[in-house]
Amino acid sequence: MHADRYEFWLYRQIRKRFQSGEFYLDDSLQHRHLSDELVANEEKRDVLAQMEIPFLQQPVDVLLDTLSSELHQQWQVFNRELKQGQLKHLEYDKDTQKLHWRKPKADNRKPQEQIFYARLPFCDIADVLSFVNEQCHFLSVMKPLQPRYAKKQAETDSLMAVIIAQAMNHGNQVMARTSDIPYHILENTYQQYLRQATLQAANDCISNAIATLPIFPHYSFDLDVLYGAVDGQKFGVDHPTVKARHSRKYFGRGKGVVAYTLLCNHIPLNDRHKRI
8 A cells, every 4th residue: 555645545535525524624614513503402592683684683483484485476476477588588498398598699888888987077186076075074083193292183195195105005296296285194095094993993984984875785785685795805915924825826926914804784784804
């Protein structure tokens, strides 16, 4: 028996067992046991109260009857539309009694999109930030790092210029050359007001304002369930750190870290740095 080949075979078998769920790890989120995902009956009521999902507060029998009735109605609508020929991508073969799906021809909507967007007026990014600041006053929550040596409140134009410069990856020097704000003012504003705590406070201010808009519930799932997702963005590092790692997708681009953003519907709630 070849020891190296046998060891490699064992590693492959362990990977297969992890993927199939036969093996599990207590300290892993992806490969932990199914029992860790379940909630005990004693904790069920408290967990449901924390989730605040209305349809889960109903008894199971009532909920199943409601869902069965809705499903029956949807099947009736589906059968009616299929018989009327409204479902162009589905065809029913009477001989084989099977339903066949075919890809419909895509409509060329690009001219329509160009006409639609051509009617929209152009708006500067600074005007967008000014409008958002008028609605939720997110700039006022950005406090200086050294209040004794900074102004009580930063100038709106300087603060928005610094935010745009960093967001577009231009930097303060490029912003100073393309605007009428001196570099030393931009740099001082950047050092005093832009840091993780102030950015999170401003983000929470904007997120809370968006959550109060009438359009917010339309991004939710059915049955009053909010849509949750995680979005990651990779950032390279100039110097190796403890958290910096190579990525299978960006292996040739060096080490880096990932900033994960928690989304509720279409609103970012929180972020944290992970390894690539």
